[in-house]
Amino acid sequence: MKGxxxxxxxxxxxxxxxxxxxxxxxAGAGLRVYIAQFVKGMKYSELDSIKKLSDFIEIKQYGRDCFIFKDPEAEDIRVAQEGLKEVSKLMQSRKYDVIILDEANIATYYKLLSVDDLLELIQTKPENVELIITGRMADPRIIEAADLVTEMKEIKHYYQKGIQARDGIEK
Amino acid sequence: MKGxxxxxxxxxxxxxxxxxxxxxxxAGAGLRVYIAQFVKGMKYSELDSIKKLSDFIEIKQYGRDCFIFKDPEAEDIRVAQEGLKEVSKLMQSRKYDVIILDEANIATYYKLLSVDDLLELIQTKPENVELIITGRMADPRIIEAADLVTEMKEIKHYYQKGIQARDGIEK
Structure with a gap:
């Protein structure tokens, strides 16, 4: 299957x-999935569900608990960049059919990852791997390199009414 | 928890x-989920995964296998409308924390469901239930009644290159 x-x-x-x-x-179709979460160290409810599907889905977080976007420290940058290298190796190992780089776009926007490194990952993707990159502020070069790009556009949001993120719904 | x-x-x-x-x-957070799929009778890979999480997620399809959008038959309309009634009862039973009406928007667009009936469901939603309605062509009255509206906007799509939907990725 072409990815x-x-x-x-x-x-x-x-x-x-x-x-x-x-x-x-x-995972339901028996494909093997690797999820790399960048700049997120929080515990998500998804992790609990994913454990139940763990034969098919692996997940690893490449980011610290209390990351502050606007002022990344050297350690945050190191963790993210080592993470991208690890994902690249895993991608080349052909162990996974689907690789998800969660929040990698925002990681490039805040200079935790370089656009060049992320582009290289896209360009060296084995043909049969499906690569999914999420996060706002996707770089135009990443958009150019991608086959499918979807913009999630906020039309209306109850957060504007001042509601907090809720367990199991937003986090 | 307010929904x-x-x-x-x-x-x-x-x-x-x-x-x-x-x-x-x-489901990972222990919430109980009901998914109603309108105008879809096809077998999805999701169903396989969902079975593994079945203690928390229930799913039912209210549509026939070979539904043709542009020309719904009386039977398609009956199945969809009965489905909405059933979902309404389940919602009032308080058995579920999250109720998903998958493709209900497009079902209203093609007159399988009336906008009035869908609006009534939204308006009678118990306070602690989270209601999620998907599908393109959402009616302006549904958008008005919702708390959060996200538009998925196609920026670039490889289908334009003529690729078929793939098991485990698109279906």
Missing amino acids: YTQVYTGSGKGKTTAAFGLALRA | YTQVYTGSGKGKTTAAFGLALRA
């Missing part, structure tokens, strides 16, 4: 959720 | 996938 590079970007809801849904769907 | 009404619409990819991802996340 493609998909990007989910934009400021709207559903980017990471769509990627997790895709992992669920792929 | 809201979310709508995922637009012609881009990821609407149903985001809803399934949300189901996965909610």
